Amino acid sequence: MLEAISEFGNVAQSSTGGTLTDPSAAAALAVGLAALGAGYAERGIGSAAVGAMAEDESLFVNGLILTVLPETIVILALVVVFIV
Amino acid sequence: MSAAGSSNPEYVVARVRARRGSLYGDEEYRKLVRMSPPEIARFMEESTYEAEINALGSRHGGVDLIEYALNANLADQFEAILDWSEGRVYDLVVRYLRKFDAWNVKTVIRGIYTDADTEDVEVDLIRAGSFDDRRIQRLLEADSIEAVVEILEDTIYGEPLEAAYADFQEADVLVPLENAVDRAFYDHLLGSLGGDEPTRQYERFLKAEVDFRNARNALRLARSGADLDPADYFIEGGELFDRATLSRLAANLDELVTYIADSTYGDDLGDALRELEEADSLIAFEHATDAALLTYGDRLGTIHPVSVTPIISYILAKEREVENIRAIARGKEAGLGSDEIESELVIQ
Known part of the structure; x- marks a missing residue:
């Protein structure tokens, strides 16, 4: 996960010709990073949710909702795409 | 499963917290104290111990059935925790379960x-x-x-x-x-524990356990009147006692309790230690240290919710439950009254 981020940074830096000065490229990067963050958050929540469900099946709905909550970050990041 | 790979405290903690909810509370203990051994077995059959009581019911009866069912269930639950744990969490949990x-x-x-x-x-x-x-x-x-x-x-x-x-x-x-x-x-x-903050807290908890064990062993030796040196039975690793202080303090319960209350545990364990000061007998002292450890474990579990500490806190609570039920069953068998049995229980 963390290695992926630094790799991401490397790619962003090494792309010469000012790719990141292009607004839509920067927006795409923002969405991508937000998705990465959401994925990391969901990893923890998801495994806890599955653990709770294994003990008590009635927790399925709660677990599902809590697991996808970090997705809102990605949706908010998507707003940026429409603004630029 | 093993000590390899990344650790998964979230998963284990979620499962363990769910199981914690089904441990017996005050209400259940109050009911159990008024029951006879067969009734206790029946009561257990209707709760988390169903599988064990059913499996062992044909071979054993009475208090033995309760005892074996308790052991089997304890083993089952702890084995499951080890099965779920991976990486660092497994390493930390297995240290304790190796006992x-x-x-x-x-x-x-x-x-x-x-x-x-x-x-x-x-x-x-x-x-x-x-x-x-x-x-x-x-x-x-x-x-x-x-x-x-x-x-x-x-x-x-x-x-x-x-x-x-x-x-x-x-x-x-x-x-x-x-x-x-x-x-x-x-x-x-x-x-070689080392590591992050929760792990250090866990280490402090383990040290507290070693300290209390030392104190308890020393007291037992002193009370038994046997001509044995407490220093021979000293367990290394605690931070409160060394061999010499322990031998000196073991002779006097009041001094020992004051010593513990003045130590670093005094701040964390205020209430439990006050009980300890009032404890006049060896059994009361042992129960007070047990309760103090339970409180300590619980506190750690709340401070670091996603770490090994809630798991340990559950393990302790489960062990305590098993010991309480056993005390009730054995007490009933020996014909003790409800009050006497209640004084044997360690309930938080």
Whole structure:
């Protein structure tokens, strides 16, 4: 996960010709990073949710909702795409 | 499953917290205290112990059934925790659960020493440690202590046991072997922990446990009037006592309690220690230290919700529940009154 981020940074830096000065490229990067963050958050929540469900099946709905909550970050990041 | 890979505290903590909810509370204990052993067994059958009571119901009865069902359930639950845990979490949890390995090894050795039936030994084992069924089976089938030492060769008990075996052959008493097992357990309990903040807290908790164990052992020795030096039974690793202070304090309960209250535990364990100060008997002292440890574990579990500490806190609470139910069942069998039994229970 963390290695992926630094790799991401490397790619962003090494792309010469000012790719990141292009607004839509920067927006795409923002969405991508937000998705990465959401994925990391969901990893923890998801495994806890599955653990709770294994003990008590009635927790399925709660677990599902809590697991996808970090997705809102990605949706908010998507707003940026429409603004630029 | 194993110590390899990344750790998954979230998953284990979620499961353990759910199970914690189904532990017996005040209400259940109050009911249990008023029941006879068969009623207790029935009550257990209707709660989390259903599978064990049903499985053992045909072979055992009365208080024995309760006792074996408790052991089986304890083993089951702890084995499950080890199954779920991976990586660092497994390493930390197994350190604590190895005490059941130590218990099993000692039980097997004692069984062989006294020529007990394999079946009798088997029911006394608590299969909650890190040994798998195959190793336990081999231990049960071992017909001499030498064979036991050989089976444990590749475990942490291998070397210490081998070293102690010579002493055993010389003197023909079990003390060196049992000491070797205990020492191996405590050496690995605190060895090379390191790591992040929750782990350091966990280490402090383990040290507290060692400290209280030391205090308890010293008191027991002092009370028993036996001419034994508490320093010989001292367990390394705690931070409160060293050999000399322990021997000095063991003679006087008040001084010992004041010493603990003035120590670093005083701040954390205020209420429990006040109870400890009021404790006049050895049993009350032991119960107070148990309750203090439980409170300590719970506190840690709340401070670091996603770490090993809530898991340990559950393990402690479960052990306590098993001991409480056992105390109720045994107390009923011995014909104790409700009040007396209640005084035997450690309820937070």
